[in-house]
Amino acid sequence: MYLRSVQFMKEKVENARQYPFNIPAIQSLQRLEFRNNITFFVGENGSGKSTLLEGIAHQCGFNTAGGGRNNVFEMHASESSLGDYLRLAWLPKITNGFFMRSESFYQFASHVDEMGTLEYYGGRSLHEQSHGESFLNLFVNRFSSKGIYLLDEPEAALSPARQLSLLRILHDLSGTSQFIIATHSPILLGYPDADILNFDDISIQKMAYEDTEHYQITRSFLENRHRMLDELFKD
Known part of the structure; x- marks a missing residue:
């Protein structure tokens, strides 16, 4: 593992009632430790899992609209x-890694086309x-x-079969890379021995796969x- 922990410096927040600081899981956050090469964030929409993942991407120096350290493009509301x-x-x-954000993937793909760096993405336009x-x-x-990869709902465009393909990719890289993944997918969450952190309670808690x-x-x-x-469907 590379990232060992994330600490929320809430004493520096001027208005704790303002979003996203008023999200219960964020409010209660002090120090979150990572003990596994693969960690999943789970919780309902608005629970703070994607917000924290984006904040980590910001501190890693990744483009919070999606990409790595060298991907610079503008997108509305991409600041963390x-x-x-x-x-x-x-x-x-x-410093090596990537923040994959499903909702802004189209803009990222356009950025790759404009930069002419298709050789790093299979030699063919993602579009x-x-x-x-x-x-x-x-x-x-x-x-x-040897990278850290932050994935925000990567299952959004993946069929069940392709989600299994992603599990194989995680397996192949888990010995030398670290993954933190926000997801709703029960298939991805089934990765063996991964840590699952639940954001639905007042504080972020580790939970077993079968309890999700x-x-x-x-x-x-x-x-x-x-x-x-x-x-x-009952009336």
């Missing part, structure tokens, strides 16, 4: 409000591929050993589809 109040502890410090293909090509060609809502709801639906749909 939380990032300036975080302190990262490294052992050792590493000339399906959404899922472009995501996987990014993972295969841009991710390498993602696993429980998915399993219940697959095993009791008709009963769950009948209940859902």
Whole structure:
């Protein structure tokens, strides 16, 4: 591992009632330690998982609209409000890595075309591929050993089969790279022995895979589809 912990310096925040500092998981955050090469952030929309991931990307020097240290392009609302109040502890410090942000991937792909750096992404424009293909090509060609990779909902464009392909990529790189991934995918969360941090409670807590809502709801639906749909559609 490279990133050992992130500390929230809340004493420097002037208005703790302002977003994103008023998110319960962020309010209660003091020091979050990483003990695994693969860590998942889980929680409902608005729980703070993507906000913290973006703040970490900011402190890593990555473009918070998506990319690495050398990817500079403008995008509305890409500045991290939380990032300036975080302190990262490294052992050792590493600068190689990437912040993958699903919602701004189109803008990132356009940036790659403009820069003429397609050789680092499989030699073909990311816009000339399906959404899922472009995501996987990014993972295969841009991710390498000895890096830290921050992924915000990478499953957004991936079919279940391609999510399994991503699991294989994580497996191949986990010995020399560190991944922190915000996700809703029960498939990705199933990666063996990964740490899962839940943002839905007042404080961020580690939890077992089988205890996640993602696993429980998915399993219940697959095993009791008709009963769950009948209940859902009942007047």
